[in-house]
Amino acid sequence: MSIPALRPVLPASLARAENLPSIPAVAVEVLSLTQNEECTLDQLVRVIERDPALTAKLLKLSNSSLFGVGQEVSTLKRATVVLGMKTVRLMSLSFSLASSLPRAGEGFDFPGYWRRSLVAAVAGRSLALLVGSRHADEAFLCGLLSHIGQLALARCMAGEYGGVLELAAGRWPTLELEERVLGYSSADVAEVLLRDWHLPELIRVPVAYLHRPGQIPADAREDTRRVARLMAVTALVVSVLCDAEQGDAYRKLYELGERTFALDAPRMDAFLIGLEPGIRETASLLNVELPGGLDHSEIIDRARLQLVHATLGATADLRMAEIRADELFLRNKELLVRATRDKLTGLPNRAAFDEVLAREAERRLKGGPRCLGLIMLDIDRFKVFNDTHGHRAGDAVLTAVGKVLARLTRRSDLAARYGGEEFALILPATTPAQLGLVAERVRSAIEAEPIAFEGKSLRVTASFGGACLERAGSAADGARLLEAADACLYAAKNKGRNRSEISGKMLRFG
Ligand code: GH3
Ligand code: MG
Ligand code: MG
Numbered sequence: 001m002s003i004p005a006l007r008p009v010l011p012a013s014l015a016r017a018e019n020l021p022s023i024p025a026v027a028v029e030v031l032s033l034t035q036n037e038e039c040t041l042d043q044l045v046r047v048i049e050r051d052p053a054l055t056a057k058l059l060k061l062s063n064s065s066l067f068g069v070g071q072e073v074s075t076l077k078r079a080t081v082v083l084g085m086k087t088v089r090l091m092s093l094s095f096s097l098a099s100s101l102p103r104a105g106e107g108f109d110f111p112g113y114w115r116r117s118l119v120a121a122v123a124g125r126s127l128a129l130l131v132g133s134r135h136a137d138e139a140f141l142c143g144l145l146s147h148i149g150q151l152a153l154a155r156c157m158a159g160e161y162g163g164v165l166e167l168a169a170g171r172w173p174t175l176e177l178e179e180r181v182l183g184y185s186s187a188d189v190a191e192v193l194l195r196d197w198h199l200p201e202l203i204r205v206p207v208a209y210l211h212r213p214g215q216i217p218a219d220a221r222e223d224t225r226r227v228a229r230l231m232a233v234t235a236l237v238v239s240v241l242c243d244a245e246q247g248d249a250y251r252k253l254y255e256l257g258e259r260t261f262a263l264d265a266p267r268m269d270a271f272l273i274g275l276e277p278g279i280r281e282t283a284s285l286l287n288v289e290l291p292g293g294l295d296h297s298e299i300i301d302r303a304r305l306q307l308v309h310a311t312l313g314a315t316a317d318l319r320m321a322e323i324r325a326d327e328l329f330l331r332n333k334e335l336l337v338r339a340t341r342d343k344l345t346g347l348p349n350r351a352a353f354d355e356v357l358a359r360e361a362e363r364r365l366k367g368g369p370r371c372l373g374l375i376m377l378d379i380d381r382f383k384v385f386n387d388t389h390g391h392r393a394g395d396a397v398l399t400a401v402g403k404v405l406a407r408l409t410r411r412s413d414l415a416a417r418y419g420g421e422e423f424a425l426i427l428p429a430t431t432p433a434q435l436g437l438v439a440e441r442v443r444s445a446i447e448a449e450p451i452a453f454e455g456k457s458l459r460v461t462a463s464f465g466g467a468c469l470e471r472a473g474s475a476a477d478g479a480r481l482l483e484a485a486d487a488c489l490y491a492a493k494n495k496g497r498n499r500s501e502i503s504g505k506m507l508r509f510g
Contacts, residue, residue: 473510
């Protein structure tokens, strides 16, 4: 079929294309019924029932956990009553479209296409429900159609689009790349195609402006803008869950989720993990085979790590610019702290600490930027304290010590809960003498800190060990710095506790 009203930017060859995906007959009828205010439930059911496969899928959907109506639905009419006319209309449109689009072929990543479309559909719908939007079904359809422009290009302009895919080198092509090579993007194609299919603005605009929400036409309706906001977040969810390198998308998703829907990082993570069963279920409903590697919690862990690596990795070039390096350290630290916090104290946990330590050691391969200081501290006779005052009192101590550390360290330092009753500090530019001062300052503050617990005021002390690394031979030398500090801590314990021992010898490796 041909596309009549092509925008001038699109080449004539696309307008003449014979094999553009066409909209299936049932979908056309459902759509025209949608536009008819008078349409009755019976009319809708009659149209859908003409396609037995579609009917079966809608029934399966009504009984799936995705819709979870809690009662067996065995007729289409019942489904229409239980799910509502709008849902049945939009879902039948979604399913009939999905069944008419190609599943496999040469020269295009069809499994990737379907995975992205499915993730977008389920994520769009779930996000809408999460934020209380009444456009969950529209978001599902938008998601399902979110990559339709790329599919159309791969089908109709295989030669030209092949060049784009080649340049993308195995990654999913971006709109920028398409524009650079073709002079227009798959989003332009999607807009034309969806217009040709007579899909309403509420679907067409969010799909066409998925990656450029800032350019939505000024006359777009408020409803449309709302769905577009949902889909902009959804597009980032797709990048995080489907792209091989998602560090940047993950950061952007957090930012946009927070800004648009006040979703904080833990809720966003829970949302991402919660999508997994729905994606699998929808895949089976739409007969789409998903590639492996869809464990969402693993993907999130990997994304976090990539985020951290991406930012920390950037520090390597800045060895000479110490101030900028310190700023980076600060930023890295803040990113990490957000990602990996110890629940009790609110401090970064051991994983975050190990990561920063390894990266900081790496920055000191062959010397520079400045001496890296590390302090370990361990609360004295904490077992006895727990046995005497109870575990909850012990927890109050850990929280209080965490607060002292947060209060007394500079923004450029990293204070972490290393494990149990042990804490660790990384001080990026500190000599042994300065390290001794810091350790003493923290030690006396802990000793002087009254810890309020159930009407009592309790006190604890801690022992400290510290060491400095001037030059590393490998990233693993961070662990050797830790060992040196730990040996000093052991000495402080042996010398009677509530004291600090700092190694006067700067460590130099490599
Ligand atoms: P030392 O002065 O030699 O360090 O003696 P210690 O008793 O502090 O050392 P030990 O390693 O024998 O005991 C550590 C105790 O810390 C044991 C454990 O019950 C307590 N502990 C570890 N993690 C937590 C926690 O999260 N909460 C509480 N309340 N106690 C904890
Ligand atoms: Mg201990
Ligand atoms: Mg102890």
